Amino acid sequence: MKGMTVIVKKTTQLIAGIVFLYGIYIILHGHLTPGGGFAGGVIVAGSFILLILAYGSDFLNLVKEERGSTTYENLAILVFLFLALTGMVAGVGIFFANWLPHGTPGELVSAGFLPLYNIFVGIEVAASILTIFLALIIFKEEVLK
């Protein structure tokens, strides 16, 4: 797949980082404002999709990237499961127990486990959607060759 014109490339250089940062903001503030791991994860994946669409598929050394995103996805869901299991080990004995101190509602560091769950679900969703997209692109490359 070829990239697009120089206008799109230069604008992408400026914008992609900001889109990524906005996705992370949505993920981290999921327990305070609208949004959360699902919305932010899709936005983070969107910033990488923007880079791939603008620069073409030779840009990111694709086969290696797909292996990386699959690894991140599986690791994220494992950590999610592990965080849920800590509730059983920590003496509470309940799956998905929120045993960390809750803090003041409305602060960035509050609500116990919920920000951590948000972060790992965000990584998982972003890696999944990126993997699907990369699989489609690699399939196209292999067929055209």
Add this chain to the structure above:
Amino acid sequence: MTVYWLCFILFLVGLYGVITRRNLIKIAISLSVMEFSCFLFLALIGYTEGGAAPIVDTADPVKIYVDPLPQAMVLTAIVIGLATTAMLMAVIIRIYRKYGTFDIREINNLRG
């Protein structure tokens, strides 16, 4: 009550597309139309007249909020919908590479 009926009509339009069309991409579009009508129905059920968005304002304890439960259900369903649509697209493009057409009846004939 009209809104519920219109929402169900949207579902029926999607079902009509799935039954009568022969093009695989149109079947995928009709399936996502059915998905959207289900999401809309759940969000409609959770709405309360005069309610605020479910972000608690700690300064104002007597506010009414809309029901957060259907919203949480739909939130997961939307992302699953994206994954299943992408998987459907993968199957469809694989079929196109093998048979060279999107028409399901032609594919049935070619297989024999």
Add this chain to the structure above:
Amino acid sequence: MELAISVIVIFMILGAIYAIHASDILSAVIAGGIVGYSLVICFLLLKAPDLAIVQIVVETITLIIMVAVVLDSSRKEAYGKFDTQAWVTAATAVVILAILFWFLKEASAPLAPFGENTMRMADAYVNGAVDKTGSVNLVTGVLFDFRGYDTLGEATVLVTAVLGVLTILRIRGRK
């Protein structure tokens, strides 16, 4: 409120009907986008900003994937003349739709009118939820604390779908 949402839903129905009957597949895909983006406006009117954010991004990425698939293959609708079998299918569809509509008419009678909360259990999720979960956003509280199992299952479905896509699409195995 009910009137505004009704107008938007009628618009969505028209878009869906056009998407089903268009003769060019690319315009069918774009007309399907009408339905998705109108849904975003409905969510905003129904006071569900979380859903609106997710839906607008997901719809965009779905459109990108669908347009990529369509541009890569044929744009022609392979639907020529209306033969006997097509008439039989259409008649079957109309009968099924009529039966389902009658069923809706019967089943929607005990439903509360629009705007009154139908669910009795909503109180447990709203009142005192901030003290129980510590999260100001009630949707996140329900998603990860009250109903954590659902989210875990959803993540599993996502991983399975990705594995399915990789299995279907990779021609050669990895070296």
Add this chain to the structure above:
Amino acid sequence: MRYVTVFILSMIFWLLITFRFTVSNIVAGAAVAAITSAIFGRYYFHNVGKFLQPRRWFWFLVYLVTFIWACIKANFDVAYRVLHPGMPIRPGIVKVKTTLRSDFARTLLANSITMTPGTITVDIIGDEMYIHWIYIRSEDPAVYSRMVTGRFEEYIKKFAE
């Protein structure tokens, strides 16, 4: 150098969208900005040192004023063409040769031309820009290049090259 620029810009953006100045927020912002600069830093512009010269900022302000004025004029022109009952339009695509060297300056010029109503940059191939124009006033390349690019080109050359 590029990484530091991206870090500072991300930090400013983070503080603008969150807008609360607690310790935890600033620490989180620094961490997020570090991740962003680590991933997206290598795709940023190469010579960011030019941002620090005050001369360029002066010419940037001049360019901004000219651009807004040209935009207002073009708005009225297009509104006249739309509302006139005879619809006096003569659309077509013209080829304009640009003297700008760097890719960033060319992108800025193309975006300025696109944002003034009536003209749209379709593509840049080599040195030549292909521009769709709602009313082609002249067919001589020297005259119409002057009309389309206006004074943007010299100002952009002064602050972005």
